Amino acid sequence: MEKIRTLRGFRDIFGEELEKFKRIERVFRKYSDLLGFREVELPVLEKTELFVRSIGDTTDIVEKEMFTFTDVGGDSLTMRPEATAGMVRSYLQEGLYATERMTKVCSVGPMFRHERPQKGRYREFHQIDVEVFGVKEAIVDAELIFMIRMLLDELGIDRYRIEVNSVGCKTCRESFRKVLIDFFETRKSELCEDCLRRLERNPLRIFDCKNEQCIRVTGDSPLLFDSLCDECKDHFTLFQGYVKEFGIEVDINKRLVRGLDYYTKTVFEVTSEDLGAQKAFMAGGRYDNLVEEMGGPATAGIGFAIGVERLAMLVPASREKEDRGCFFACVGDRARDHLISILKACTTEGITLRYAYEAKSLKAQMRYADNLKCDFVLILGDDEIEKGIITLRNMSAKTQQELPLDPQKVVMEIKRQVIGNR
RNA sequence: GUGGGUGUAGCUCAAAGGUUAGAGCAUCAGGCUGUGGUCCUGGGGGCUGAGGGUUCGAGACCCUUCACCCACCCCA
Incomplete structure (x- = not known):
């Protein structure tokens, strides 16, 4: 008889790896408490529409990576592929915008994406998620970077880079989009197949391409960062100043773009060269329009997620002697x-x-x-x-x-x- | 979805088309009365991922399929 095993991309987590998971959560909760975050636990299953509306219907996640099925009542349901959508839904459903002037929440749990597994990437994976609703000031952007720094320090991780960028707001991004399309149209012959598709879909993501030829082209291209509107520029300058005051070194990566549609202004990624091709193990950014787009009052938002599996690969093995009794x-x-x-x-x-x-x-x-x-x-x-x-x-x-x-x-x-x- | 790599004992790996598929580690049992690690002896454990084909003969060669790993796309 054939042995039954886990589904592709799903795993049993135990032993040393589970110990690292627990350690990561313990350290995380210490700092989320200190910084005033309230932990919530949200459903793993939500209506498909929630993710389509928040993540964006032309993103890869929504187009081909969701575990979606129809339940007996005929509703289309989806195993959550990321945390922010559910956090926003919860923020609105529980009416928190009306009862507190700003909200800091966090959550820990499994996410699901129907992708081809590889090093540091699984179909069921775990994220620690942090969100702040109702603060538009750049100081909170810096506070999140500070939080990340405290976590990494306490976990004993030092080989990493924090990359930051601004992807602007609705207005500066829209006008830049046209400039960018015009530019790439003139260099079309030099782009790879994938990038030609990106040009139609979301030209910003051409900056993500690993193809040498494409990288050369983007080297000559205008950058969104250089054509930010005054408000976005000021926001980023303030953010940088606060980060410096915290004493944290970050790298500005003007080519950094994110795969989800809802990001605005500040975006960031923490990467490590010790992880293989999937080198980002924490990432996030601001999403000042999302709450309103999801049917709530105009509310600024910012958050980030930690890929627990990836972070665990960087955590040194603990050498605490345990009591064996x-x-x-x-x-x-x-x-x-x-x-x-x-x-x-x-x-x-x-x-x-x-x-x-x-x-x-x-x-x-x-x-x-x-x-x-x-x-x-x-x-x-x-x-x-x-x-x-x-x-x-x-x-x-x-x-x-x-x-x-x-x-x-x-x-x-x-x-x-x-x-x-x- | 696409490309490459790998599938042999619980784990890491041998066996260059020719007996009954081996080793190390792990495990279990012994090494005179009731005492562990090291050492010695022995045992159990395999449909060689699965299915077909070539051959007198296949773990090996060919085809199909499945799984895992790495990478692409994309993302934590």
Whole structure:
């Protein structure tokens, strides 16, 4: 019979990788709390329309990467491919725009995109998401960069670049679009097939192309950054100044563009050369029109997402020594009768107690205990029972002592030695 | 969706068309009474990803298919 395995791009996450996930979340929650973010948990499944309207119906995500199906009632439903859409929906649905002057929220969970898997890219992947609604001032843009910096520092990651850019607002982007199309029309013959398609669709994304020839062309092209309107220019200048005050170095990448339609003004990406081709592991930006476009009041917004799988690849393996607890080795049926009382006492007092469920030779049990890297082994057999004692062996010190056969006293002694071990 | 690479034991990999497909690691059991790691001995474990073909003979060669990996597109 064929083994059933996970769907393509879906994985079991466990062991060392899961430990890194947990560490990342722990560090994240520390700073999201400190900076006043409120955590929310949102549905994984939403109406398809939510994503079509927010992400943009000509983006690749919406066109070919969503897990979409029709449910029994006939509605088109979609497994969320990113977090911001749901966050905006929730902000509007819960009426937060009316009850607080600004809103800082964050969320952690799985996202789904129907893409071809590769290094650092899966169909089910995890994002940590941060959003601020109702603040148009550039100081909050810088605050998010600061937050990113604190996270990276505490996680012990130092090989990365923070790239920033401005993609302007509706007005400056529209007028620039025409300039850009005119330019590329004159150089059409030099562009690759993909870029010719981009020219029709979204010419800004030609800047993303990895083809050398195209890169040469874009080198000669006018840049959106250089034709920002005064408001957008001022916003970016302020942002830069605040970032500098935080003492954070960022690289201005005037070619940086994002794949989602809703971004305005500030955009940023954190990249690492240690990740393979998918080198961006955090990214975000401002979206000052999105809330209104989704049917809410005109409300500024900004946020970013962390790709947890990608970030985990950069997190150094933790070398914290974990407490492997104690093993109970028993010889003979009479000894087994004491198992439950000892297990109860240990568990109550916070000591991990493990033992062999099936009867085995003492040698086998010792081997097992060693295998589990237990720090202590309790040995109980007929000899001990006769004398009313139990043997406690310290595995690393290779010493052992006799204790009275009393679960409470045994547990107290182990606790005392555990503290001494540290 | 497109291109390239790889599929052999739980894991990492051998076997240049010729016996019964091997090794290391892992696992389990022994090495005289009830004591772990090192060492020694032994055991279990495989439809060689699947299906077809060529051949006296296929893990190997050919075709098909599936899976995984990497890359493109795009994105975290």
